[in-house]
Amino acid sequence: MDLNDERVDEYRNQLNPELQxxxxxxxxxxxxxxxxxxxxxxxSMPALRLNxxxxxxxxxxxxxxxxxxxxxxxxxxxEEFPDLSYSKGxxxxxxxxxxxIEVIKRIVEIGEERLKRK
Numbered sequence: 001m002d003l004n005d006e007r008v009d010e011y012r013n014q015l016n017p018e019l020q021x022x023x024x025x026x027x028x029x030x031x032x033x034x035x036x037x038x039x040x041x042x043x044s045m046p047a048l049r050l051n052x053x054x055x056x057x058x059x060x061x062x063x064x065x066x067x068x069x070x071x072x073x074x075x076x077x078x079e080e081f082p083d084l085s086y087s088k089g090x091x092x093x094x095x096x097x098x099x100x101i102e103v104i105k106r107i108v109e110i111g112e113e114r115l116k117r118k
Contacts, residue, residue, distance in 0.1 A: 022095055055111045077091060
């Protein structure tokens with residue numbers, strides 16, 4: 001049974017081709033890191049659910065992509081990776097740079113640990 005939300009594809013399809021490519025790259029990486037997740041829609045953007053709970057949200061904007069794992073995870077990430085750009089609850093990934101795979105992997109790991117504790 002496909003548990004992925006069709007709104008994620010609708011979101012992707014409304015992006016211009018350049019942003020679609022970045023979205024596809026980020027989406028593929030996230031799905032590779034946590035293949036057991038389902039795509040969902042939350043806070044008006046794509047999300048990944050793990051065991052029915054939101055692991056993180058993600059989106060692609062004009063100049064950057066965003067991963068939204070929540071404020072507690074971002075606080076920890078700021079200590080581990082101080083050279084990245086952050087906003088409250090968000091890791092900002094500029095389009096003029098490669099996706100930081102190790103950073104995204106760490107966000108996913110911390111998120112999975114957090115969900116296991118709840």
